[in-house]
Amino acid sequence: MKEFNVTGTCIPSQHYMVDIKDKLDKIERLVNKGKYFTINRPRQYGKTTIMFLLAQRLKDDYLVLKMSFEGYDQEIYKDQVAFIKEFLLTLIDKLEFLQEQELIDLIEEKIDTVTNMRMLSRLITKLIKAADKELVLMIDEVDKSSNNQLFLDFIAMLRNKYLLRKEGQDYTFQSIILAGVHDIKNLKLKLEPGQERKFNSPWNIAVDFKVDLTFNSAEISTMLEEYKKDKDAVMDVEAIAQEIYYYTAGHPFLVSKIAKIIDEDLDKQAWRKKDITKALKILLAEQNTNFSSLIKNIENNEELYNLIHKIIMEGEEITYNSDNPLIKLGELYGIFKNDKGIVKIHNKIYEQRIYNYMSSKLETSLEMTPYNFRENFVRNDGTLDFEKILNKFQLFIKEQYSNKDQDFLERNGRLLFLAFIKPIINGKGFDFKEVQISEEKRLDVVITYLDQKYVVELKIWRGKKYHQQGIKQLAEYLDLQSVEQGYLITFNFNQNKKYKKEVINYEDKEIYAVWV
Structure with a gap:
């Protein structure tokens, strides 16, 4: 019987494979x-x-x-x-x-x-x-x-x-x-x-190998079609393939791993897009050689760590240059890719794993327990009181970070929130992040807790004009995520800032905003 394979050579007679x-x-x-x-x-x-x-x-x-x-x-x-x-x-x-x-x-x-x-x-x-x-x-x-x-x-x-x-x-x-x-x-x-x-250069006779070994969504579909026919499974192959590609960018190991988890761990006869989210949660919680190698390569090179931090936590737009040895090293490890002349993390799963790794390092170095004890934020019906979470995070920043900490806060503010939220949702929730490169360098966090979805935008204050643009962008993102209410954390590094709270109504969306 065939299976999805993530170790060693894939054999067509034994494994479900992408048609390459x-x-x-x-x-x-x-x-x-x-x-x-x-x-x-x-x-x-x-x-x-x-x-x-x-x-x-x-x-x-x-x-x-x-x-x-x-x-x-x-x-x-x-x-x-x-x-x-x-x-x-x-x-x-x-x-x-x-x-x-x-x-x-x-x-x-x-x-x-x-x-x-x-x-x-x-x-x-x-x-x-x-x-x-x-x-x-x-x-x-x-x-x-x-x-x-x-x-x-x-x-x-x-x-x-x-x-x-x-x-x-x-x-x-x-x-x-x-x-x-x-x-x-x-x-x-x-x-x-x-x-x-x-x-x-004893091998300078070799031609450049330009064949792309990642899988596009059409190629992923060929593997899913074979599986669907073999197992009599129910799925919209094209939609599932596109969703898998969205998170993996076609990385061969990650593509097969997600499919393997849905097939074996979730044991699904009918595949839905939400099953991919469940598979991601399982995948990101496990240890495997791929993730171990990823983190080891980052941990062993401080310059590479700092560059990755700039890209995914600070929203910096770094121009791709093939002569830059640090960029080439990240590319060699499979961490970076050249995305239209800009250095990007290769795929969203790697982004998420790196977020989790960096926020965990920060969490273990700080004392947050008096502020983020889970039971304080769970309502009687099991849902999260997300306004209360934001209020408590605002208090944490206000009480723990004075003006002398501004440099640290500007670099790590959004990472602090990720570390803050982790113990609250751990075990019952899942969070996924997306950096939106703009003047405000937004970081959108989509948190799924039980059956509820919470969308939080983290951004840096760049003035009223960009703030209004950000509200519009958040409302559009809420539409994309099919939710009516969103949350906004604005990091203001001006000396005369105020720790304020506000409910913003924009078109048909309600946004609860705090400034820190």
Whole structure:
């Protein structure tokens, strides 16, 4: 029986999968043209599955040698002879599976005499000439090897053979595909202490890999259609696919994970858009390797942490520049994307996970308990008294933050509210945030508590004109969320500010506003 898969290679006969025929078509054209390239994408981005499916597609026309360097012992990289022998033994393993005995015999005859890269190059030439088909070499997990000089010598040898083939002076692989997180063309080699660090480009023959591995909503629909037919499920496939894309931006792991949660944890026969919200709540509460890697990469780099904070908590609009190493690092980790020339967090689920992480760090550093004890804000019918929550938050800011704290408050004010609200809704509620880039740098928070929805806008005071525009925008957002009442927190950093409260009626909407 098929299932949604979020670990390892996806197998069409075992797993519900997105139809990626168009992506494979583009990659196959590169192979047919004899191109060498690197599929460099963040972890859990479907690289291994792409390599598997591509190998299956190419096997009729090419002899495909697909391997991984992940299992190579680090000691192998300290000795050229050992590395070469391990590589040749791996080739033998692959050729045995393909039943290419003639090529196996050729390698076994020479394996003990090949002691340097030049001799390995000559043996590869003999293999190419002896084979009935062109050979395609695929190496997965090259990051495990790419900081070793021996590995760089190895791909430099392959590069030289490629150039000689272009000149009609050698035979080599039809195409070589390397897969990993990093682009091998731009590696910084890790040398011994005291030695000069340098950039190495032994793979500058490779063409840029421009195939988008994320899934669009139409592609997600293909997976859902298969599931719907197989399970006789009830769903508006197009609407569900669009909703999944809205939150995931097509990230392969997240797409499959949400579908897996709805299928297995919620055990739904009929899928509704609200089930995606339930799945998000489950997903964001769990620990998995994807989220662990996300948070570890942020936690281990203070500059990256601060840049992310600027983007999602302070509403800063950062221009995308591919030469900026910090932006490229965030992109490498799958945290950033280039959205029409602006640096954005890759998807809304990552935004939410980062919000939760940052607000939790702040919550554990502050004493809020006298102010945000849950039972003080729950009515007899189980709903939240949200006006009371805002009033208490206003009191918390007023009593705990004096003028000397203004710099901290301006940077962390909205994060403070997220930390403040978390214990109140924890367990029974779910909050989702969206940054709206504008003069007021709004942060909209949609809180679902039991069956009730509360929409809160957090913004910085920029004067009466922008305030009126903000009221209009909030009313429009309330319409979008199908609620009649909204809430507004305005952070005013002027010295003569007043901690006031107001009920604002705008068209058919009622907005309860507090200033802090």
